[in-house]
Amino acid sequence: MSQFITIEGGEGAGKTTNIHFIVDYLQQAGKDLVITREPGGTEIGERLRALLLDPDNKIIDSRTELLLMFAARAQHIAEVIKPALAQGKWVICDRFTDATYAYQGAGRKISRADIAILEQWVQADLRPDITILLDVPVDIGLQRVNLRADQDRFEQEKLQFFDSVREAYLSMAKAEPKRFRVIDASKPLAEVQASLQAVLAKVCGT
Secondary structure, eight states, X not given: OOOEEEEEEOTTSOHHHHHHHHHHHHHHTTOOEEEEESSOSSXXXXXXXXXXXXXXXXXXXXXXXXXXXXXXXXXXXXXXXXHHHHTTOEEEEEOOHHHHIIIIIIITTOOHHHHHHHHHHHHTTOOOSEEEEEEOOHHHHHHHHTTSSSOOTTTTSOHHHHHHHHHHHHHHXXXXXXXXXXXXXXXXXXXXXXXXXXXXXXXXXX
C-alpha cells in the first residue's frame, strides 16, 4: 500500500541529511520509493523553484509567491505524486503544503482561508499520510544556515519571519497529532536519527 510522507522543518533543521537517512531506511525495508521536493520535482517546478529562491528577486509580491508555489505544486501532483501513489509507490517529499501555511501564511501573513482555497482546488483530497516535522529553535537553525556560503531568498529573511514559521509548524502539529511526528532536530545527529528510526519502524509496521 502506498504512503505519502512529507518532511517539514524550518531553515537549518537538517532536512537534507535526514531525508537521506529516511530514504536509506525505507529502501532497506523493501519499499519502492519516489523521492521528490517542493517547490520542484518536475522540469516546470524546478524552473519555478529557481525563480522563487533566487535572492536577486527581491520584489516578488507575497501573492505572486503563493501562486507560484501552487503552480509548481499542481504540476508536481499531476506529473509525479499521483502517478507514483497510483502505482503503489511510497512518495517521500521534501516539503509540501504545510510549508505554504508556515512560510506564505504565517511568514508572509497571507490568510489561512486564502491558502485553503488554493489547497482544495489544486489538491482535492490529496493530503500526506505522515508528516515528519524536524523542529529546531530558530537561533540554532540560523546558526547552521549562516555557515553556508550561499543563502537563498528565504534564508535571508529576518528573525521574526522564522519565529512565525516555527510557531505555525508547531501549531499545525498540535492540531493534527495523528499525521505529524515531531522530531527534536536540535539534538546530536545520532539521537535525531534514532528518533526517526522509531517513527519509521512504526510506519513500516516493523
